[in-house]
Amino acid sequence: MTVVFHKNLTLKQLFVIQALAEQTGWSVYDCPKTTSWLSLLDSKSVPMVVLADSAGPILADIASIRRVVPATPIFVWLSDDKPETSMQLIQAGVSNLIAHDASHQTIERTLKPVTKTATVSRQTLCAHSARTNALASSIDLLALGDSDVLISGPSGSGKELCASLIHKISRRANKPMVVLNCPALPLDLADAELFGHAKNAFTGATREKLGLIREAEGGILLLDEVAALPLSLQAKMLRVIQEREVRPVGSGATVKVDIRILSTTNQDLSALVAAGQFREDLLYRLSVKELRVPPLRERLTDIAALARKFARELNGDDTDRNVMFEDGCLAMLASGDWPGNVRQLRSVVRSAAALADYGRIEQLHLEDLMDGGRSDSIQQLVDLSRVRADPIDNYLRMTLRQCANDYRVAAAIADIHMSSLYRLMPPEKAFELMSHV
Numbered sequence: 001m002t003v004v005f006h007k008n009l010t011l012k013q014l015f016v017i018q019a020l021a022e023q024t025g026w027s028v029y030d031c032p033k034t035t036s037w038l039s040l041l042d043s044k045s046v047p048m049v050v051l052a053d054s055a056g057p058i059l060a061d062i063a064s065i066r067r068v069v070p071a072t073p074i075f076v077w078l079s080d081d082k083p084e085t086s087m088q089l090i091q092a093g094v095s096n097l098i099a100h101d102a103s104h105q106t107i108e109r110t111l112k113p114v115t116k117t118a119t120v121s122r123q124t125l126c127a128h129s130a131r132t133n134a135l136a137s138s139i140d141l142l143a144l145g146d147s148d149v150l151i152s153g154p155s156g157s158g159k160e161l162c163a164s165l166i167h168k169i170s171r172r173a174n175k176p177m178v179v180l181n182c183p184a185l186p187l188d189l190a191d192a193e194l195f196g197h198a199k200n201a202f203t204g205a206t207r208e209k210l211g212l213i214r215e216a217e218g219g220i221l222l223l224d225e226v227a228a229l230p231l232s233l234q235a236k237m238l239r240v241i242q243e244r245e246v247r248p249v250g251s252g253a254t255v256k257v258d259i260r261i262l263s264t265t266n267q268d269l270s271a272l273v274a275a276g277q278f279r280e281d282l283l284y285r286l287s288v289k290e291l292r293v294p295p296l297r298e299r300l301t302d303i304a305a306l307a308r309k310f311a312r313e314l315n316g317d318d319t320d321r322n323v324m325f326e327d328g329c330l331a332m333l334a335s336g337d338w339p340g341n342v343r344q345l346r347s348v349v350r351s352a353a354a355l356a357d358y359g360r361i362e363q364l365h366l367e368d369l370m371d372g373g374r375s376d377s378i379q380q381l382v383d384l385s386r387v388r389a390d391p392i393d394n395y396l397r398m399t400l401r402q403c404a405n406d407y408r409v410a411a412a413i414a415d416i417h418m419s420s421l422y423r424l425m426p427p428e429k430a431f432e433l434m435s436h437v
Contacts, residue, residue: 009052013077016107017050048073048111062092073141075111095144121165125158126305131294135162138291143170148241148261150226150269150286153293156343159264160224162293167220172260175219178212183228184424190233197249213246216259226263226286227272234279241285261286296338296345304330306342310349311361323359332363336370396425 009017014028021028049065049072051058062074073095078085086097098110121127121136142149143166151159160179167177185193196211213221223229229237240246241261245254263286272278296303307330311323338344352365399410411421 009050009077013052013107016104017111019108048075050075050077050111052077052079059088059092062089062094066093072137073144095141120169124161124165126302126309128305129299129301131299132302135291135293139165140169142166142289142291145289146171146260147288148286149263149289149291150283151262151264151291151293152269153264153266154295154341155266156341157293157295158342159266159293160222162291163220163222163262163264166262170220170260172219176216177220177222178216179222179224180212181224183225185229185233187230187232190230191236191249194233195236195246195248198251208248211246211248213240213257213259214255216257218258220260220262223261223263223286225265227265227267227269227278231277231279234282238279238282238285241282296341300334303334303336303338303345306345307333307349310346311353314350314353314359323353323356323361326360326362328363329361329366332366332370396421400425 017028051061051074058076065072065074074093075096075098076089076094077098078100080100089097096110098107102110121139122133125132125136127133127136139162149163149166151162153159164177167173180194191197192209192211194211194213196209196214199208223237240257243254244258245256247254269278269283269287273280273283307325311325314323333345333348336345340347348366348369349361351369352361353359355365356362396410400407405427407421
């Protein structure tokens, strides 16, 4: 990893930078010309850029850097405290400003989040491809701010993981991230689930309920697959986003909330707006910042690292079982189309490991699993034609059966948060349904 700095930094500034670099193992580069910046930025993985605003045409430098690495955080060390200077720099795309008389501790607090998190994002995403490295840089940059973010990408590409990373490395990391699975939201209970209710608001409401929005106080509310949010709720959510307040069911007063809202979607929301199925004003509010997660076919060099990661997850504490790939398996995985993306890859690795003797996965274990480009990993485990009266209950019950009632695995297969799975299918309900099979 590399950190790039401008030649006009003072000795005091460089001292702080070098101290941080020693903690991370990064290199510090002194680039005297814009051309040097561009060639360096174009050839290396750069977690951040620090400039001094006494460096002449700094706005032109920022514009050039943004063209090469649009998501990399740029910090500017101010030479004065003029408000107009700060405004110009922020408008030019600077991530944060460092006051000219800032203390060593203040400078460290400003820059250290990047030194801590840039590696975390790349390691979590198994970033080897240029596309995934760019995605990790975007996540790091979004985590520095507090704007609402719309995360788009095909099903199974890792949108919720990206949301979790933004939460994990943001200032809200010590507060909860509450996930609202929009497709599974029961319409008749939606208001109480989202906004909470007062005591005695309706029959059976024997105590106050906070609701998912207030449960996320201080942290992040994730609207998972937001395209499925019913139109009747979209107007209510718009008010929450605009005013940052909720009115619990049965209460005459509103309650202020401090939350950041992230949303995911695998659909074209603009097309849904044109079809009258999604509110245009809500789309504008949700997409203050946008993050696109590329399909796995656009980051094939990540596949080997991802496959090894999934194999390590299977090993766990079982020292008698060491899942590994025989020669040619990783190359075979890298040659797949993966229409089901990372979720499909994970399912194939887990299924192959189940078939393999002593955990040694061979090409023959992968051939049938990859044959025909089976894009939906869920359908490999669950025969959806058997889903009958209550599709949600039956689907979740059958998924749990296939996973031996492992809620963590079932939640990953169903692509919902584990807390949502427990809410929709608590263990006593799952047992009752299975007893009638």
